[in-house]
Amino acid sequence: MKYTLSVLVENHPGVLSRVAGLFSRRGFNIDSLAVGVTEDPTISRMTIVVNGDDYIVEQVTKQLNKLIDVIKIKKLNPKEAVERELALIKVNANSQTRSDIIQITEIFRANIVDVSKETLTIEISGDEDKIEALIELLKQYGIREVVRTGLIAIERGTKVITKSKSEEDD
Amino acid sequence: MKRKMTVARAMVEVLKSEGVEIIFGIPGAAIYPFYDALYSSDIKHVLVRTEQAAAHEASGYARTTGKVGVCVATSGPGATNLITGIATAYMDSVPIVAITGQVNSSLIGKDVFQEVDITGATAPFTKHNYLVKDPKKIVKVLKEAFYIASTGRRGPVLIDVPIDVQMQEIEFELPKEIDIPGYKPKERGHPLQIKRAVEAIENSQRPVICSGGGVIASKASEELKTLVEKQKIPVISTLMGIGSIPTDHPYYLGMIGSHGQKEANIALRQADLLIVIGARLADRALGDTKITENMKIIHIDIDPAEIGKNVDTNIPIVGDAKQVLSEINKRISERKDFWAQEIKAQKKEIKEDGNLHPYDVLKEISRAYNGDYIITTDVGQHQIWAAHNVYIKEPGTFITSGGLGTMGYGVPAAIGAKFGRPDKEVISITGDGSFQMLLQELATIKREQVPIKIVLFNNTRLGMVYELQKKRCTGRFIATCLDGNPDFMILAKAYGIESLRLESKEKLKEAIEIMKNHNGPFLLEVVTSPDEPTIP
Numbered sequence: 001m002k003y004t005l006s007v008l009v010e011n012h013p014g015v016l017s018r019v020a021g022l023f024s025r026r027g028f029n030i031d032s033l034a035v036g037v038t039e040d041p042t043i044s045r046m047t048i049v050v051n052g053d054d055y056i057v058e059q060v061t062k063q064l065n066k067l068i069d070v071i072k073i074k075k076l077n078p079k080e081a082v083e084r085e086l087a088l089i090k091v092n093a094n095s096q097t098r099s100d101i102i103q104i105t106e107i108f109r110a111n112i113v114d115v116s117k118e119t120l121t122i123e124i125s126g127d128e129d130k131i132e133a134l135i136e137l138l139k140q141y142g143i144r145e146v147v148r149t150g151l152i153a154i155e156r157g158t159k160v161i162t163k164s165k166s167e168e169d170d
Numbered sequence: 171m172k173r174k175m176t177v178a179r180a181m182v183e184v185l186k187s188e189g190v191e192i193i194f195g196i197p198g199a200a201i202y203p204f205y206d207a208l209y210s211s212d213i214k215h216v217l218v219r220t221e222q223a224a225a226h227e228a229s230g231y232a233r234t235t236g237k238v239g240v241c242v243a244t245s246g247p248g249a250t251n252l253i254t255g256i257a258t259a260y261m262d263s264v265p266i267v268a269i270t271g272q273v274n275s276s277l278i279g280k281d282v283f284q285e286v287d288i289t290g291a292t293a294p295f296t297k298h299n300y301l302v303k304d305p306k307k308i309v310k311v312l313k314e315a316f317y318i319a320s321t322g323r324r325g326p327v328l329i330d331v332p333i334d335v336q337m338q339e340i341e342f343e344l345p346k347e348i349d350i351p352g353y354k355p356k357e358r359g360h361p362l363q364i365k366r367a368v369e370a371i372e373n374s375q376r377p378v379i380c381s382g383g384g385v386i387a388s389k390a391s392e393e394l395k396t397l398v399e400k401q402k403i404p405v406i407s408t409l410m411g412i413g414s415i416p417t418d419h420p421y422y423l424g425m426i427g428s429h430g431q432k433e434a435n436i437a438l439r440q441a442d443l444l445i446v447i448g449a450r451l452a453d454r455a456l457g458d459t460k461i462t463e464n465m466k467i468i469h470i471d472i473d474p475a476e477i478g479k480n481v482d483t484n485i486p487i488v489g490d491a492k493q494v495l496s497e498i499n500k501r502i503s504e505r506k507d508f509w510a511q512e513i514k515a516q517k518k519e520i521k522e523d524g525n526l527h528p529y530d531v532l533k534e535i536s537r538a539y540n541g542d543y544i545i546t547t548d549v550g551q552h553q554i555w556a557a558h559n560v561y562i563k564e565p566g567t568f569i570t571s572g573g574l575g576t577m578g579y580g581v582p583a584a585i586g587a588k589f590g591r592p593d594k595e596v597i598s599i600t601g602d603g604s605f606q607m608l609l610q611e612l613a614t615i616k617r618e619q620v621p622i623k624i625v626l627f628n629n630t631r632l633g634m635v636y637e638l639q640k641k642r643c644t645g646r647f648i649a650t651c652l653d654g655n656p657d658f659m660i661l662a663k664a665y666g667i668e669s670l671r672l673e674s675k676e677k678l679k680e681a682i683e684i685m686k687n688h689n690g691p692f693l694l695e696v697v698t699s700p701d702e703p704t705i706p
Contacts, residue, residue, distance in 0.1 A: 010352060014301070018293055025294050055478075062475035068298040068318060071352040163351055 002031060003057045004083065004153050006161055007046040007064060008072040011037055015069045019046060022067065028052065028060050032085075032150030043071065043163060047152045074161050076153050083153040086125045088113070089135060092142035093120040101141060108134045119144060172343045177305045178203035178336040181269070182211050184312040187344055190240050192216060192231065192589055194224040198244020200284060201271030203336035205242075216589065216618060219610035221248050223582040225255020225326075226608070228266045230586025232259075233569050234544055234594075236389075238319050239266040239586065245273050246284030249330070253292060254576060256326045260295040261573025262410060263387060265324040267315050268296075275303050275332040288330050297325035305338040310345055317348045322355030323473035324387060355472065359489030359497060366485050367445075367468045368501045374443035374466070376509050377403045380426065380455075383410030383572065384448015384471060385491050391415060391565040393495035394447070400502055403445070404510035406434035408455045409553075410572035411448070413562040416541075423514060427455040429554045429704060433517055437510050441465050448472070448491045451480045452573070470494050520706050526675040528555040528627055529706065531682075531696050535597065535625065536561035538682045543595040544569065544587045548580035548604030551633035554704045556599045567594075578607030584622045585614060595623070595686075602628040602655055612665040615691045623685050629698040630655055637704060662693040669693035 009015050016035060023030050031049035038045050050060050057075065064070050076083075093101050098120065105112055105122050108130065114121035124134055128151065135146060155161070175183070181204055185193070192214045197205045208215060218224045221243040228239030243252050249270040259266045272278065273285045289299045298318050300311045308331065315327040371377055385394055391414055398405055398421050405415050406426045415422050424431030426438055438444070439461055446469045449455065456462070462481050469476075469483040470491055477486040487494050508514075520529060532555055541563030547553045547570040562568045569587060571579040584598035605626055615622065636650040662669035668688055672681040672695065685694045 014289065017290070021293055058478065059475075062479075066473070066475050068350060068353045 001051070001053060003050045003052070004076045004078065004081065004151060005048045005050060005057075005061065005064075006074045006076055006153060007048060007070060008038070008161060008163060009044050009046060010069045010071065011042050011044045012069060015044070016046075018067055018069060019048075019064065022063055023060075026059070026063055028056060034150040034152045036152075040163070047150070049151050071163055072161055076155060080157075080159075081153045081155050083127050083151055084125050085128060085131055085151045086123070086149045087131045087135075088147045089122045089124065089138060089143060090119050090145040091122065091138045092118060092144060094118065097141050101138070104134070104137050110134060172341040174339055175342050176203065176207065176336065177308045177331070177338050177340055178207040180309055180340060180342045181312060181331070181336070182207045182213065183342060184309055184344070185213060185240065186211065188313075188316045189237065193240045193242055194218055194227040194231075194586065195242030196221055196224065196244070196248060197242075198248045198271060198284070200245035200273055200333045201242060201248075201269075201336075203333065204269065204271065204331070216585075216614065218582070219613050220608065221251035222255045222578065223585075223608050223611045223614065225252050225259065225266065225268060226576075226579050226582035227586035227589070228268075229255065229259045229262075229264045230546060230569060230583030231590040232264050232266055232586075233583070234566060234587040234590040237590075238316050239264070240269070241266060242269045244271045244284070245288075246286045248284075249286055249288040250291065254574075256292055256328065257295040258571050258574045258576040258579060259326040260297070262383060262571065263324050264326065265319040266326045267319055268326060268328040270328065270330045271336070272301065272330045272332040274334045276334070278332065288328065292328050295326075296328050297323075299328040299330070301330045302335055303332065305335050305340050308335070308340070309342065313345055314348055314350060318350070318353060322353070323384075356474075356488050357472070357490040357493055359470070359487040359494035361497075363485055363487045364494065364497045365501070367487060368498055370443055370466055370468060370485060371401055371403075371445065371498075372503055376441050377401065377443040377445060378437050378441035378510075379403050379405045379445045379447060380438070380449055380451070381405055381407045381411040381414040381447055382449020383408065385411060385414035386448075386565045388448065388472070388491040389565070390447070390490075390492035390495050393492055393499060395419070396499045397495055397502065400499065401505045402508040404437050404508070404514070406430075406438055408449045408451075408572065409557055409570060412557055412570075413565045413568040416564075417560075417562045421508065421510075423510065425557050428457055429454065429557075431558060433513050436513050436516075440513070443468070446470065446481070447495070450476045456481065524675060525699075526673065526678065526696070527706070528552065528696065528698055528702060529559045530675060530678060531625065531672070532556055532559035532599070534678050534682050538686055539595060539597075541567075543567065543597050544584075544591060546570065546580045546584040546587060546596065546598045548598075548600040549575045549577045550601040550604050551629075551637065551702070551704050552599050552601040552604070552627045555627070558705070560599070577604040580604060581622075581624060582608055582611050584624070585611060585618075585620050588620050588622050597623045597625060599625050600627070601633060602626065602630060602652055602658075603632045606655075609661070612662065612667060616665045616667060619690065621690050623691070624693045625685075626658060626693060626695045627698045628655065628658065628695050629700045629702060631700045633700070634704070636700065658693065658695045667691045667693055669695065671695045671697065673697045
């Protein structure tokens with residue numbers, strides 16, 4: 001089972017390594033980890049996808065909470081959150097295959113962001129399944145390279161995860 | 171009011187503002203500005219002989235005084251030598267602040283002479299650490315370090331300061347308050363959970379309390395005693411919890427676990443409710459988690475991450491043990507019967523055989539001093555002998571490396587303890603293996619004239635492993651015989667320390683009296699059979 005954790009941390013050098021280090025030394029597996037600064041430049045948000053059971057996710061949450069730089073953690077309910085990932089896919093393309101690939105890209109509402117004589121680079125954002133489906137379809141043409149950001153997520157509606165304590169926060 | 175001064179000077183000023191009276195360490199080129207600033211302060215500096223001992227001495231000092239212990243080292247090897255001491259403090263939740271010098275900030279990352287990424291190296295076993303590159307942040311960082319080390323679940327904090335930063339000038343002003351957004355320790359237990367705990371205790375037939383080091387750290391011994399006596403609950407302890415209740419208390423059954431007392435383990439197995447207080451129940455304490463499968467568990471701990479980590483918990487209570495227990499005591503009723511009476515009565519008496527055994531020595535020490543001492547131990551058979559046989563009257567007077575199991579801890583911890591509590595007799599119980607891990611601290615004892623007593627059980631073995639090889643490897647002993655041990659009495663003499671060798675039971679009382687009456691440091695070597703078991 002996969003769990004998505006939204007984690008607010010202080011925007012210091014070394015925080016990412018502390019978080020990543022905690023996962024490795026406690027034996028937890030990270031599926032993906034995306035990090036970026038928030039509306040407050042002193043705070044960053046990490047979106048961490050963890051694979052495991054309830055015990056694992058509870059332990060991850062508690063151990064992360066022990067880190068002094070970690071301000072807040074919330075386990076997101078997938079039904080109540082918008083989850084997105086960005087991927088760039090470089091695929092082989094020649095005069096015979098090019099129009100097929102463009103058609104597929106349009107069906108997926110993805111964009112072609114770079115073209116060369118031998119390749120097309122496609123940008124796609126969406127949930128993990130959508131990106132996997134596009135990659136699967138493009139495999140027949142020969143994928144040269146895939147770059148994925150890892151999942152980012154935000155709660156639907158008016159709920160927010162902030163530095164200050166609120167009812168929504170764990 | 172703001173004053174101009176160097177970062178090094180500001181570091182000393184913050185230490186003074188935190189009430190630091192003593193520092194353990196060794197100088198080096200990357201920390202010399204700090205030492206120079208220390209020269210004109212009235213903070214005492216104890217020059218140790220290896221940095222690991224500095225951390226252990228700070229730990230012994232912290233555990234006996236309740237204050238934060240401070241140790242200092244230079245960059246590179248000085249800093250890495252601190253690591254075992256820092257990890258030991260982390261595992262036993264001891265508040266220490268370690269200050270390390272770092273190479274010039276413009277050279278960081280270039281693998282220059284005596285450079286090491288000490289914040290990276292210690293991240294897994296410090297409560298928090300800092301590399302201070304901005305001189306203006308030093309005051310805030312140091313204040314935060316003391317706050318973090320001494321609050322919530324206590325632990326070590328490391329501050330790494332590049333030498334050029336130490337020399338820069340800043341406007342010095344102490345911060346009015348500490349506010350760390352991600353660090354808000356929760357001390358008050360949830361009222362509803364406390365209510366549930368009271369009901370569970372009152373409805374249980376065979377409750378047992380497992381008392382850990384957290385009870386001692388939070389100074390909750392009186393509250394523990396009140397609960398125990400009101401509800402007549404047997405108490406078992408972890409190694410770190412020894413002394414949380416006097417070891418001669420009628421409801422104390424002993425230490426649990428693979429090296430624990432039989433009565434304590436029987437009581438644990440028969441319990442229908444286990445109340446864990448300030449303990450994590452690691453593998454040595456509770457090897458088989460199936461034992462607790464059919465019992466209800468209340469777990470009280472200031473660190474929420476400990477609750478549910480090793481055993482499933484029915485009633486978790488996050489909070490300070492003293493506060494939570496006093497809330498429970500306000501609501502709890504009185505119980506009439508002590509259900510574990512029969513278990514306690516089964517306590518095995520050891521038969522006299524005329525030979526000198528470690529337990530004879532430890533019981534004689536207990537009798538001669540009547541518990542008016544601080545005991546520190548190293549790690550090995552002698553640690554278990556002490557855990558089983560030494561009378562501990564007051565909390566915080568049994569100091570041992572319970573978590574990391576660090577050989578070499580006992581003597582430096584005793585030095586720190588004596589500096590912290592000069593009014594107390596301090597006795598370090600050690601073994602020949604452990605003692606030789608940090609015996610250079612005899613030089614610190616001599617230089618500072620620290621009047622500690624060292625009781626050295628010499629069986630020329632790494633006894634714990636030797637015993638394991640005897641049982642599990644059908645006597646295929648490898649690398650556990652310490653042939654080549656020095657003559658410890660000559661060694662003590664070389665350091666100017668009085669000593670005595672004890673080889674027979676007839677001389678036991680006399681030897682302990684000589685040690686007790688000696689004014690100054692003293693080494694008592696007890697010659698012990700290699701086949702003396704941990705548990706008779």
